[in-house]
Amino acid sequence: MNKQVELKNKRVIASNHVKLGQKNQKGQTYTDINDIFYKAKQTPNFLTGSEVIRAAIKVASVGTSVAYPITPQSEAAALIGELYAEGYVDEYFRGESEFAVMGQCAGAAFGGHRVFTTTAGPGTLRAMENFPMWAGARLPIQVCVTCRGINSPLSIQPDTLEMYYLLETGMLIWHAETAQDLFDFILKGFIVAEQPDVHVPIAVCCDGFFVTHTKDTVDLPPDDLCLTPYDPYRNPQPVMDMETAPIRMMRDPFIMKSNYISYATHASWQQEVKAAVERSRKHTIPLLDGLIDEENTDREILIVGSGTAVSQAREAIRLLEEEGIKAGLVKIKTIRPFPYEEVRQATKNAKHIFVPEFNLAGWLAREIKANIPDNERVYVGPHVAGGMTMPSEVIVEEIKKHLGMEVATRGTLG
Amino acid sequence: MSHYEVKAGPEAFLPPAAASMGNVLPDPGEAHIGGKIVPEEEAYEKAARMVLGAKVPTIFPGPLVLWKWNDHVAEEAKAIRELALEAPMRIIPMADYRPKYPKINQEVEINPNHPNLTIWHNKIDVCIFFGVHCHMANLSLKMIRGGTNCYTIAMCAMAGDEDACLSFRDADLKMINKLKATIKKLKSEGVESQAEPFTQFVMGRSGTIVAPA
C-alpha cells in the first residue's frame, strides 16, 4: 500500500455536483452525502426492512427502477412503485423475469440513469449472466439482494448461499446486518459505486425476512434532503446517448476478434474491473467507518461474521460472558472488496476463530481461511440453512464444544 | 510501508493492476510518481524532465479531446498542440477504441487493444495520455507496461490512473499549460530536449500528406 486511507473527519468524498443545494421537482434539496449522514438531524423510526428500502430510495434521486415479484423483496419493489407514482423516481416498471430486469437495468444505466433494483434467491441466479456483464461494462447499478434459499426443494426462507455465487462477478458486495445498515448501505453504496475510478455495480445484500420483514428502529435523515443525481459524464466509459465523443463506439466491443494481442485486452479488462473494486476501499472506509467493525479483538476467542449472523454472535458473546468466557467480535461489512488486511490485523491475537453462517457452503469461512496466517485457527461454523434460525445458544454450545468444555445435553426430556 | 512501484516495463506477460497491488489514487492536489503519492507540483517537474530526457516523447490524445463535443475541449486541444510544440513531442491520436481490422497503421495511430504496436514501431520511450476514457486508458497503460519500455504519464480528467508510471488527476486546460510552462522553465535553466529530430505527420483526406520522419 502506497498510502494509508484514513477516517479523517469522515468526509473524503466532497461532492462538487452542479446541482448541490438546488431543489428537485419534489422540493427535496440535493445534498452532499456527508451532510445527509453527519450534519442533518437523524430521527428514529420504527420500520420493516422493506419500508427502510423505500425510505432510502425516496431520497436517492433514482432515475430508473425495474421490479419483479419474488419473496422476500416483493414488498420493497412494490413500495418503490409507490415512490414512482408520487414522482420520486423517474422511471419504473415491472419486467418479465430477473434476467430481463437486469437487462432493462443495464439499458437504463448505459443511457445514463442512476438505477436501483431488488432481487432474491432464485431471482439472483436467474439474473446471474447479467452481473459480470454489468461489471465488465462498468455500469454502477445497485441491486439489493434480500437473500433466501436457492436450491430445490424450494424455500423462500433466509439463506445466504446466493452471495457465494456473486463473489466473482466483479460487483461490490456489501452485507447489511440490520435495517439501519441497509438504509446506510443503499445510499452510501450509490456514492461509492458511482465514483469514476470505481464505477462498477454494487450488490447490497441483507438476510431475507430477518431484515426485510422485521421491524427495527432506524435513524433517518429528513426526507426533504436527497442525494445529488448521478452524473453520467463522470464515467470511465462513454455514455450511450449520442451526446458524447467518440462517435464510433460500441459498448462493449468484441475485442477477441481483433488480432493476436486482443486476448491481453480481455485479460487486462478483467484486471481493470477487479482494480475498480479495490479502488472502492478508499471511498468506502470513511463512509462506512471502515470495512469491518471490531469489538474486543484482543481476546483469544473471536467470532467473525457478516449479516444477521453478527447480531446472533453479539448475543452469544453476552451469554458466554455470563459464564466467564470472553470473546471478541469482527463484523465484516464489505465482502467485495474483501477486507484482507483488516481481518488479518483483527485476528492476529486470536487463538480460536468462529465463523457462524446462514448457509452450508461456509463461504465466509473460506475467504477468511484463505487470507490469514495459521488458518487452522478458523473453525468453520456453526451453520444453519434453509430458513433455520441460528439461536445464540447454538453458537455458545459450538464454541464450548470446540474448546472442550462441558455442554448441557439438549433435547432430553427432564 | 512497502509499495508496488509502477515502472516502465517490459514487466511481465500479464502485469498486475497497480490497484490490486494496494496502490491508492492521489487526492485532489496530489499526483503519483511510480505509485508514490506526491504533491502535484513535484509531478510537473518529474513529468517535464522525463519528456525532455526522452528520445521519442509522444502525446496520445484520445477521443474526448479530439472531438469538439463541447467548447472547453477545443481549448484543451489547442493547449495539447502547444505543449507538443514547446517540448517538442510527437502527437499520435487514439482516435477510437474499436478493434480495427486487421490492425491500425502503427505509424500514425494508437489503439487501446494493442498499444504496444505503436510504441514498438515508433520507439516511443515517454508518452502522455490525455482525453482517453479511464477504463480504456488503464487497459492500454497496463499493456504498455507489460510489453514495452515506455514511461507512461497520464493526465486524467478524473481520479487518476494507477497503471501509469506517473499520473495527474483532475487534469484540465490549466494543467496542460502548467506542464508546458514547467518544460519551458527547465529549458531556460539549461535542460535540453534529447528528442530525436522529427517531422510531425499531417493527415490529409486520402492518407498522410506529410509523412512522419
Added chain:
Amino acid sequence: MSKEKIVLCEDLADVMPPEYHELVESATFGNQDRGWKDIGSSKELIEQHSLCAGCPESIAFRYILASLPTPEDTVFVGSTGCTSLVFPHVAVHNIHSLFGNQNAVASGLKRTLKSRFPDVEKDVVVLAGDGATVDIGLDMTMQSWFRQEKFTTICFDNELYANTGGQESGLMQKGFVAKMAPKGKNFEKVRLAEIAREAGCAYVAVLTVSKPNRVEQAIKNAVLVAREVGPTFVQLYTPCILEIGKQSMEGLDEMKDAESIGGRFVQKEYITDEAQKLLDSIKEETKARKQAAKKPVNA
C-alpha cells in the same frame, strides 16, 4: 446531438485518420432526406466489417444506416452473432450486452433517454439475428411489444445460427437439414410477423434486402411510427450464403427467389390505422416540403 457537434477539434484535426474527416465532412448526419441513394456519394456510417465476402447482411447494414431518419440521435442495441462483428465499426453509439436480452436493454435505454432528453427525439433501434430475436430472446422481444415500448426491432433473418456455424433456428424453414437438425427441421418456420402484429406492433414489415428503396422505406416507417405510436418490427431476409451452400455472388438471386410469388419472403406489411394515419401525414409533409424547396425564391 446536433449535427454541428460532430466536428473535430481544429488544433488536432490534422493528425486524425482520413475516415474521421470524411465522417465530419461528407456523412449525411442531419440531412432530412438521407437515404440509400447517398451510398457511393457520401461517407457511410459503417467503416468496415469482417463479414464474409458477399454476405447480404453487410449490404443490409449499409442500407439501414443510410436510411435512419436521424443517426445523430439514434442508439442501436445489438446482440451476439454476426452483427456484433460489424457494430464496433459503426458511427452510431451501440450496445452489445448479452445474447437475447436486446429488447430488454432497449426498453431501459429508450425510457432513460426519453427521461433525460424530454425535448429531443432519441431513437432506439434493436438489430439482432433470428436466434437472438426468436429463440433465446423471444420472451423479451414479445414483452417489449406487449409493454408498447417505443422503439424499432429489426431482425436479420438468415434462418439459422450463422456465427456459431449453421445450427437450426426457429426461423429456419421446415425440413432443412442443419447442424442440430440432422434429420431436417421438423416444425414450421415461426411466423414472427404475425406474432409481432398480435403482440401489439403498430408497424410490421417483412422483406428481403434485394431492393434498397424498399428497405429504406420500411426502416423509415418503422422508426417514425415507433416515435409516435408504438413498437415496430422489421424482418429482413439476409441469407447466410456460407451455410446454405451458395457462392458469394449468389446472395442477391437467393433473395429474389425468396421474395417471388409463393416464396417465404414475399413482401408484406401490417400497419395499424393509427400508424397509417401518421405515415400518410408524414408523406404529405415531405411532399409539401420538397415542393416548397423547388419553388424559386421571390425577390
